[in-house]
Amino acid sequence: MLEKVKEITAEALGVETETLTAETSFKEDLGADSLDLFEMVMMFEEEFGQEIPSEDLEKLTTIGAVVEYLEAAK
Amino acid sequence: MKTRVTNLLGIRCPVIQGGMAWVADYHLAAAVSEAGGLGMIGAGGASGEWVREQIREVKKRTDRPFGVNLMLMNPEADVIAKILAEEQVPVVTTGAGSPEKYMKQWKAAGIKVIPVIASVAMAKRMERVGADAVVAEGTEAGGHIGENTTMVLVPQIVDAVTIPVIAAGGIADGRTMAAALMLGAEGVQMGTAFIATKEAAVHEQYKACIVRAKDIDSRVTGRSTGHPVRTLRNPMTKEYLRLEKDGASFEELERLTLGGLRKAVVDGNVTDGSVMAGQIAGMIHEIKSCEELIGTIISETEQRIKAVQKGVVWDE
Numbered sequence: 157m158l159e160k161v162k163e164i165t166a167e168a169l170g171v172e173t174e175t176l177t178a179e180t181s182f183k184e185d186l187g188a189d190s191l192d193l194f195e196m197v198m199m200f201e202e203e204f205g206q207e208i209p210s211e212d213l214e215k216l217t218t219i220g221a222v223v224e225y226l227e228a229a230k
Numbered sequence: 231m232k233t234r235v236t237n238l239l240g241i242r243c244p245v246i247q248g249g250m251a252w253v254a255d256y257h258l259a260a261a262v263s264e265a266g267g268l269g270m271i272g273a274g275g276a277s278g279e280w281v282r283e284q285i286r287e288v289k290k291r292t293d294r295p296f297g298v299n300l301m302l303m304n305p306e307a308d309v310i311a312k313i314l315a316e317e318q319v320p321v322v323t324t325g326a327g328s329p330e331k332y333m334k335q336w337k338a339a340g341i342k343v344i345p346v347i348a349s350v351a352m353a354k355r356m357e358r359v360g361a362d363a364v365v366a367e368g369t370e371a372g373g374h375i376g377e378n379t380t381m382v383l384v385p386q387i388v389d390a391v392t393i394p395v396i397a398a399g400g401i402a403d404g405r406t407m408a409a410a411l412m413l414g415a416e417g418v419q420m421g422t423a424f425i426a427t428k429e430a431a432v433h434e435q436y437k438a439c440i441v442r443a444k445d446i447d448s449r450v451t452g453r454s455t456g457h458p459v460r461t462l463r464n465p466m467t468k469e470y471l472r473l474e475k476d477g478a479s480f481e482e483l484e485r486l487t488l489g490g491l492r493k494a495v496v497d498g499n500v501t502d503g504s505v506m507a508g509q510i511a512g513m514i515h516e517i518k519s520c521e522e523l524i525g526t527i528i529s530e531t532e533q534r535i536k537a538v539q540k541g542v543v544w545d546e
Contacts, residue, residue, distance in 0.1 A: 189456055190327065191349045191376065198351040210328040 161222050164203060168196040178220030200226070231528050234394040235417030238342060238362055239321055240295050242266035243528050245407075246365070246396060248421030249299020249323055250373065250506070251275060252495040253432050256284045258520070260291035261429035265521040268321060269296045278309035285317045297321030299346075302329060315339040323365060326374070328352070330359045346398070346419075348376030348383065350390045363394040365419050370400030372422050372460050372508040375450070381413065388414030402510040404530020408538075411531070422508040423527075428519045433498030437517055439464075439505050445512035451487065455480050459487070462505040466490065 158178060166173040169186050182188040182196070197208050197216070204226055208216075216222050235244040245267035247258065251274025259269030269292070271284045281298060288296050298319050300310055303326045311332040314322055322329075322336060323344045329336075336343055337360060345356045346365040353364050366387040368380025376383075380399040388395050397415035401407055402423040410418050425432055426440045439462050449463040451470045454477075461467055470486050487504055494503030518526070 187456075191352070194328070194355060195349065195351045198355060210330040 157226060158219070158223050160203060161200070161219055161226070164199045165196060165219060168192065168199055176219055178218065178223065180219050181217055182219075183217065206230075231532070233416035235363060235396060238394060239268055241268050243524050244396075244417030245524050245527060246270065246297075246323075246417060246419040247424045248371075248398065248419050249273070249297070249325075250421050250425070251301065252491050253421075253425055253430060254299070255431055256287035256291065257431040258424060258427070258429050259284070259296050260288045261427070261520040262424065262524070263288070263292045263294040263296045265519075265524045266294075267520070267524050270321075270323065271296070271298045273298055273300050273304060273310055275301065275304055278306050278313050281310050282313050282317060285313075285319060295320040297323060297342075297344075299323045299325060300329070301325050302327040311335065314341065328355065328359075333360050344396065347387070348378065350386050353387045353391050353395075357391045357393050361393060363396055363417075364391065365396045365398050366415070367419070368397075368399030369460075370509040371398055372506045372511075375399075375458050375460050380410070384410065384413040384415050400508060400510050402508075402514055402527075404527055404532075404534045406510070407527055407531045408534040411535070422511050423514060423523060424520070425507065426514050426517050427523055428517055432495050435498035435500045436494050436505060439500050440507050440511045440514055441516065443507065443511035443514070445509075447512060448507070448509045452483065455483060459504065460506065460508065462507050462511060464503075464505060465501050466503065 162173050162176045169188055201208055206229055231243055233244045243266045247262040247270045249270035249272035251272045254270050254272035259271045262269035273281050298314055302324055315335050318339050321342045323346055325346045329345055342362045344363045344365055345361050346367050347353050348367055356364055366384050368383050369375045369377055370380055380397055384397045394416040396417040396419050397410035398419035401410055401418045401420050407418050426437055443462050447462050449467045450458050450460050451467055452458050454474050490504030491506055493499040494505045
């Protein structure tokens with residue numbers, strides 16, 4: 157799951173997968189704006205087949221937080 | 231003129247007035263709806279009670295459909311969302327995010343929901359959560375803007391969703407509206423053009439800036455902060471852009487624009503204030519009534535499309 161989330165993040169934001177860790181923050185480390193975040197969330201939804209309501213977006217600040225969220229929602 | 235947008239909203243012309251903060255109050259909204267378009271109240275950063283009052287004032291002045299734009303970063307967004315449902319506002323447009331959490335409440339009140347979006351992913355998401363249409367707003371627009379131009383954004387959004395798409399950004403006459411229709415839009419939203427109307431309760435100085443503006447007068451401040459805003463150039467933008475180039479802090483830059491729109495719209499201070507307007511300001515040369523504006527744009531659009539059909543000769 158962590159690897160897949162990293163891959164999607166790398167693709168959505170145009171960064172190298174190797175530079176990403178669970179602690180990487182989308183906004184602070186990768187400079188993602190709100191459009192980027194929605195882009196990524198749509199990709200996560202497609203990949204993992206579950207919907208992520210917009211209220212939950214503010215919790216999803218790091219790669220690790222996304223993994224945890226997706227694991228818990230399974 | 232009929233499109234899916236006129237049918238959806240129960241209006242005569244598929245022309246929606248932008249829900250501009252400070253500018254779009256009941257005066258303008260009622261006038262636009264009476265003229266056959268969709269008038270909008272801009273909730274901007276206003277309080278719930280202000281919004282309720284505006285809604286009631288519009289209802290007193292017209293029986294036609296109108297709407298409210300809810301800027302989702304408004305600290306009272308939850309309160310306003312509830313008021314919109316209670317007042318059964320016919321149409322709601324939203325900006326600065328996703329209105330998903332209000333969808334159920336609004337749909338139950340029979341409200342048509344039209345999020346303003348600036349990307350394909352957002353448009354698809356909005357369709358999935360039940361939006362009735364979307365406004366695709368290009369970077370030509372005034373105020374807070376995205377990166378893509380209307381020319382590039384609209385066809386991509388049209389391809390991505392099946393709900394009607396309303397084009398915004400860079401539209402103010404029959405040529406630009408005809409172009410939007412060619413891109414696949416079924417309606418347009420105009421902001422700047424409606425500021426330059428008799429009915430807009432905006433300081434005369436602000437309107438004069440738009441009428442006077444030339445093609446080269448548009449500026450974007452705040453690109454470095456991630457919150458780009460399009461205005462007409464003035465001493466404030468000059469100072470802002472200089473500071474921005476010198477790498478000034480976010481706080482320093484914020485100080486220049488804090489309350490800037492109010493200054494320009496209400497006080498008519500167009501030197502220090504934020505004179506938000508789209509690039510199209512360069513093409514607006516006179517103050518019209520809302521009825522003239524909408525009437526002209528529809529007849530020009532028709533003429534334009536017919537002229538193009540006649541003017542181009544296709545190879546056999």
